[in-house]
Amino acid sequence: MKTKKKMKNSIRHISERRILFLTFLLLLSCYGCETDDEQTVAMFTTNLVLAEEFDTDGIPNAEVWGYDIGTGPNGDGWGNQELQYYTDRTDNVTVQNGVLLITAKEEPFEGASYTSARLLTKDLFEQRYGRFEARIRLPFGQGIWPAFWMLGADIDENPWPAAGEIDIMEYRGQEPTKILGSVHGPGYSAGAAISKEFNLENDRFDTGFHIFGIEWGPEFVNFYVDDMLYNQITPEDVTGPWVFDKPFFILINVAVGGTFVGAPNEETVFPQTMLIDYVRVYENTNTN
Amino acid sequence: MKNNTYKHLQFILFMSLGITVFYSCERGFSDDVQFATFSNTGDIFTDGPIGLGSDFYFPFMGSKATAASFTDENGFESEVAIRIDVPNADDPEGSFAGAILRIDGSGRDLTGFDALTFYAKASQGVVIGEIGFGQDFLENRFQVTRTNLSLSTQWTKYIIPIPDPSRLIEERGMLWYSAGTDDTDGLGYSFFLDEIRFEKLGTIAQPSPAILNGVDAEQTGFVNIPLELSGLTQTFNTASGENITVIATPAYFDFESTDIEVARVSELGIVSVVGLGQATITGSIGNVAAAGSLALDVTGSFDFAPIPPPRDPDDVISIFSDAYANVPVDFFNGFFTDGFQTTEGGAPPIDVNGDAIINYTMLNFVGIGTFEEVPSIDATEMTTLHIDIKVNENIDPGDFITIELLNSVGTNETSGSVTFNASTFITDEWVGLDIPLDDFGLADRSQIGLLFFISDATISDIFVDNIYYFR
Numbered sequence: 001m002k003t004k005k006k007m008k009n010s011i012r013h014i015s016e017r018r019i020l021f022l023t024f025l026l027l028l029s030c031y032g033c034e035t036d037d038e039q040t041v042a043m044f045t046t047n048l049v050l051a052e053e054f055d056t057d058g059i060p061n062a063e064v065w066g067y068d069i070g071t072g073p074n075g076d077g078w079g080n081q082e083l084q085y086y087t088d089r090t091d092n093v094t095v096q097n098g099v100l101l102i103t104a105k106e107e108p109f110e111g112a113s114y115t116s117a118r119l120l121t122k123d124l125f126e127q128r129y130g131r132f133e134a135r136i137r138l139p140f141g142q143g144i145w146p147a148f149w150m151l152g153a154d155i156d157e158n159p160w161p162a163a164g165e166i167d168i169m170e171y172r173g174q175e176p177t178k179i180l181g182s183v184h185g186p187g188y189s190a191g192a193a194i195s196k197e198f199n200l201e202n203d204r205f206d207t208g209f210h211i212f213g214i215e216w217g218p219e220f221v222n223f224y225v226d227d228m229l230y231n232q233i234t235p236e237d238v239t240g241p242w243v244f245d246k247p248f249f250i251l252i253n254v255a256v257g258g259t260f261v262g263a264p265n266e267e268t269v270f271p272q273t274m275l276i277d278y279v280r281v282y283e284n285t286n287t288n
Numbered sequence: 289m290k291n292n293t294y295k296h297l298q299f300i301l302f303m304s305l306g307i308t309v310f311y312s313c314e315r316g317f318s319d320d321v322q323f324a325t326f327s328n329t330g331d332i333f334t335d336g337p338i339g340l341g342s343d344f345y346f347p348f349m350g351s352k353a354t355a356a357s358f359t360d361e362n363g364f365e366s367e368v369a370i371r372i373d374v375p376n377a378d379d380p381e382g383s384f385a386g387a388i389l390r391i392d393g394s395g396r397d398l399t400g401f402d403a404l405t406f407y408a409k410a411s412q413g414v415v416i417g418e419i420g421f422g423q424d425f426l427e428n429r430f431q432v433t434r435t436n437l438s439l440s441t442q443w444t445k446y447i448i449p450i451p452d453p454s455r456l457i458e459e460r461g462m463l464w465y466s467a468g469t470d471d472t473d474g475l476g477y478s479f480f481l482d483e484i485r486f487e488k489l490g491t492i493a494q495p496s497p498a499i500l501n502g503v504d505a506e507q508t509g510f511v512n513i514p515l516e517l518s519g520l521t522q523t524f525n526t527a528s529g530e531n532i533t534v535i536a537t538p539a540y541f542d543f544e545s546t547d548i549e550v551a552r553v554s555e556l557g558i559v560s561v562v563g564l565g566q567a568t569i570t571g572s573i574g575n576v577a578a579a580g581s582l583a584l585d586v587t588g589s590f591d592f593a594p595i596p597p598p599r600d601p602d603d604v605i606s607i608f609s610d611a612y613a614n615v616p617v618d619f620f621n622g623f624f625t626d627g628f629q630t631t632e633g634g635a636p637p638i639d640v641n642g643d644a645i646i647n648y649t650m651l652n653f654v655g656i657g658t659f660e661e662v663p664s665i666d667a668t669e670m671t672t673l674h675i676d677i678k679v680n681e682n683i684d685p686g687d688f689i690t691i692e693l694l695n696s697v698g699t700n701e702t703s704g705s706v707t708f709n710a711s712t713f714i715t716d717e718w719v720g721l722d723i724p725l726d727d728f729g730l731a732d733r734s735q736i737g738l739l740f741f742i743s744d745a746t747i748s749d750i751f752v753d754n755i756y757y758f759r
Contacts, residue, residue: 269494
């Protein structure tokens with residue numbers, strides 16, 4: 001199954017490569033000195049079902065994006081001792097020049113020392129399986145904790161970790177060349193999550209856009225950075241029941257501090273902004 | 289159908305290429321122009337020096353010239369490393385180790401790199417004072433310094449970021465270092481360097497340059513009195529998340545003045561004051577604005593104290609004057625830590641275009657000392673104490689400055705003073721005081737150890753110049 005899929009991908013690659021090359025040259029010749037910001041990533045045969053391109057300035061599309069506000073239901077920094085207060089103010093979340101900006105600021109607000117934003121598609125967009133990807137330029141600095149991730153859509157009835165969590169990208173601002181892709185479920189959550197680190201060679205995540213994606217199907221989640229598949233997690237890898245066979249929703253946020261990253265220090269520069277060029281979701285016509 | 293598409297694409301492609309060639313983004317140079325290109329080798333030392341030529345090692349004056357050697361005992365993943373034996377502070381051949389490695393021949397094109405890297409370790413945990421590149425004993429135009437590099441006894445990779453690689457089209461200064469024994473009680477140690485090279489790490493990012501150490505300074509400027517910009521640094525965030533700051537020469541910066549009819553900055557970071565008005569100086573490296581600025585308010589020319597008349601050296605004991613040979617002093621501001629002194633300035637005196645002047649600010653009292661490490665002053669044969677003072681603020685009727693002399697500080701100490709009231713001084717003008725020494729009422733003035741200025745904060749900002757005893 002695995003081998004077959006890979007074969008298929010590589011055949012597609014070859015046929016696409018020539019077009020890509022021509023497209024690239026074309027772009028190069030047309031735009032001369034501008035950098036080429038088109039990136040294409042390997043994918044299985046799918047339909048594009050969600051394309052949030054952030055082309056309209058202002059508030060993100062309200063039909064897709066809702067917000068978590070505050071410091072979490074128990075006021076404990078969303079269970080992680082995070083230091084920010086999430087708002088939906090344009091100071092913290094807005095669309096400008098074709099990108100969604102999530103900005104963590106250092107400011108006293110409702111008893112917190114930082115503000116930021118967390119967007120989620122709960123009850124607005126939920127899907128089982130497919131390709132989920134976002135093109136993002138990450139912020140940097142000690143204590144900055146951005147993430148592009150998913151939670152099981154039944155979380156209200158089936159509390160975490162039983163609902164399941166897929167972290168497509170998690171990043172520590174103090175480790176600007178590394179991201180983590182993980183799954184959490186019953187018996188393998190928080191520190192015991194099934195996780196793998198990806199280290200970008202000779203580059204870093206806060207200086208340019210990169211695509212963070214998963215390809216998710218029955219009994220597998222494949223983790224990508226740009227066109228690099230760096231991990232596959234299957235039921236054999238998890239130390240508990242496999243809970244990734246139901247709809248999930250998407251979250252994007254920038255946390256400040258918390259157990260995963262530690263607090264910011266005097267060298268951390270604020271504000272810090274995560275730039276999201278797009279969020280796209282494909283469904284796999286063969287598996288959905 | 290598909291083939292047709294390709295052909296179409298190719299046609300457009302070639303058209304576009306043609307357009308690119310002829311109408312590229314910027315005005316091109318004619319074909320006759322040939323840029324000289326220099327070696328873009330990054331390696332400096334691996335199993336031996338690489339491409340440095342034969343005569344590349346130049347020790348600093350006063351350093352131990354034989355401090356550096358090659359060793360085959362301690363290489364990092366290689367046969368040979370550089371060993372530097374920092375001498376004891378009392379070594380007659382030199383009290384520290386320091387040298388430059390300069391290419392014997394034309395320089396290298398370093399524009400494709402973002403950092404100098406090397407592995408280092410030491411015979412004990414120790415902090416190396418300065419290490420960097422770009423020092424060539426010529427103009428040192430693109431010198432970079434990383435200070436206080438902490439070495440352990442294990443091989444560790446160190447990074448010295450290039451403030452702006454695009455400037456380094458031909459660089460000969462590949463490495464320099466200076467290491468002493470200030471932190472080791474004067475006792476020598478060894479350290480080792482290996483795998484020294486310029487690299488494109490790709491992870492040197494988030495530049496945050498600074499001038500004046502990031503401070504927004506406001507200052508009075510004077511026409512024709514140039515100022516030198518200091519505190520020039522560049523900071524990068526590295527892959528480990530660590531911020532690394534290096535000292536960068538002005539040539540890495542672009543400077544700007546808000547009014548070049550008032551002040552302008554040279555490539556050497558020298559601010560020339562050319563007219564009256566206000567101007568703010570800012571800097572940038574590679575289009576990234578530097579933190580810090582210098583706001584100048586230029587209201588006129590600098591008013592120097594009158595130059596004292598020539599005198600026979602036997603008739604003068606000069607404490608502070610550019611006109612005479614000065615005797616040594618311990619300090620121009622004792623910073624007495626009794627909790628009462630507020631006075632700043634004098635440490636060191638300010639340099640106004642080569643003329644030294646003491647500027648005391650927040651003055652309540654301050655002493656010039658000649659009793660600790662230097663001989664006390666024997667003014668027995670002298671008759672008069674001269675001091676030029678300019679008060680840089682409004683003078684109120686109750687203001688005063690008292691001059692006090694202490695003889696034989698600490699043992700059988702005696703003192704005497706003379707007070708000048710507000711009517712003696714004129715705001716923003718130099719006033720010359722010639723005080724008969726007899727007025728101090730000292731029975732003995734053969735061991736004068738302290739000269740005090742006391743205002744009790746009535747007058748807080750003064751310039752002082754030409755302090756001398758004469759007869």
